[in-house]
Amino acid sequence: MDRPISSGTIMARAFLNHRDGTKGGIAERGITPAFAKRQQAQDSIFYYLTLGFALLVLVILGSIMASLIDGAWPAFATFGLGFITTEIWNPVTEQFGALAPIYGTLVTSAIALLIGVPVSFGIAIFITELCPRGLKRPIGIAIELLAGIPSIIYGIWGLFVFAPFMQLYIQPFLIKGLGPLPLIGSLFKGPPYGIGILTAGIILAIMILPFITSVTRDVFETVPPMLKESAYGLGATTWEVVSRIVLPYSRVGVTGGVMLGLGRALGETMAITFVIGNAHRISNSILAPGTTISASIANEFTEAVGDLYTSALIGLGLILFVITFFVLVLARLMLMRMDKKAGG
Template identity: 60%
Template sequence: MADMAVQSTGMEAAAGPYDRAKALSAFKLGDVAFYWTTRLCAISVLLILGGIIISLIAGAWPAIREFGFSFLFTQRWAPANDPPILGALGPIYGTLVTSVIAMVIAIPVGIGIAIFLTELCPQWARRPIGLAVELLAGIPSIIYGMWGFFVLGPFMANHLQPFLIRAFDGVPVLGSIFAGPPSYLSLFNAALILAIMVLPFITAISVDVFKTVPPVLKEAAYGIGCTTWEVVRKVVIPYTRVGVIGGIMLALGRALGETMAVTFIIGNAFRITGSVFSPGTTISAAIASEFAESDGLHQSGLILLGLLLFVLTFLVLSAARLMLMRLERKAGN
């Protein structure tokens, strides 16, 4: 037995250097392969992004050459004219107005739901409410559009819009913003749909970041006599503001680019009015409603609208990233 053990040990010692070198070589090869695989994945994202930008610029070039900067400041949209008259001011206005109204509604509601789920909600009710919020995110946008067209639009036109028109009649500024007549298809209805659609993004991300607050911080605040409102305002929100703002910006990006739901209920009117109860259009809705029947300069103008939406979204997300970097730097200091 001793001779066999010595013989086995000798064989392992003889084979040891060869096996170790082979294993190290295999590990090095795997590490290099993993490095280049991940690097190619990262580069592919840049290539795809660059390809999208180049294709948009190439498709929009005839419209850029024809209209120049006047495309941004012209309200009229008449592709049937000879020559066509195309202006992006109406869609840009509708995109910004609907997104701003949607965020004004969705931000306090979404953060309020997140605060309730993490701080106030009974344990037995957290899962059902959380699932309901997640289901809102999973509903296809076309379903939101159909619901808005058949249910929300008539309800708003028959009940809420007449009330708001009467309530703000004669009030400076607000009287013109909420001016009539009521309409099934309007900027305000589209903004409500967008608010419902982006609500799950704000709520889900806010819930996740609120859960990262160390319990000891909240317990210390409660220990010195703070109320729940004071704990949320002075502990939870300051500790998680970077994550909350990130969720809000993600929701804003979704609101800026939403297509089908908005197309159903906004009215697709290329004009600017002071009232949010009037029909309008957004960049994405204009492209969706007209692209299939377009050609020539008309199609190039729609592609230029897509390029403008790309630039607008890029600027918004870049501004959000810079703001988050400033907040992180201040928190570090």
């Protein structure tokens, strides 16, 4: 009894015949030993070529890590763990501590995510679920154009336009309205400089907005329309469809978009250098000037005199590399936990 031929087999044969271009095609010709051997050789070449590309990434990553460790070793050998846990940064006395740049990097990135993620989700939901058809493309293009603006333009705009606006209107309002409150009041005390950690965080939020929005919108559009139409047919509201259908279905891609934005925020240099104030100190207030790892390296690397000074700056780069690595690992573990929970 002959086995029935599936539709997939028929389609595969038709495709091979079309691509082959000869009478009868590959699917209709007998596979000779020479042909099979040639195909096996091609598969082997393709396998080892792609394996080489994958290993090349690991080699480059390992080389970067090794060079950073070698360059940062004098600083860590001199200061030990105190290089990470102390705030002082004095090139004159050759006393270096990375705590202030680490604090500034983490706080500005957190502010950027707190502002940028909800706004990005709102834009993506509006474009995919609520926006009129004629406006989807213009709004999408406008959001994506934000990603093409150089970071130094964001920095110049932030220094000459946004920082004065913060100094005259936003920061005095925050100091007067939130400064007297318990618990969170200390975050909004001090003079309104205009520049500072909060200003840098808002600029970062604007910069990561197009990345998170674009990825989130594309992921939302992969949700099968039948699922959403079925939910609407059962009487679900738009919010219920988004929260119970769209977000659970696309949680992995959405998390990837957020991690992409976080990586952008952690490593941003020029825009932050313009608006953060570049002060090597830790303040309770997010209105005060501060610094980040990338801003410190950009500001001081060309002026570094002496091996220890240079090693301290390379040590900052190593710390940023480690922070980024652990952020990616935590994101991966979170995705694995989400997948396991969904499977259970």
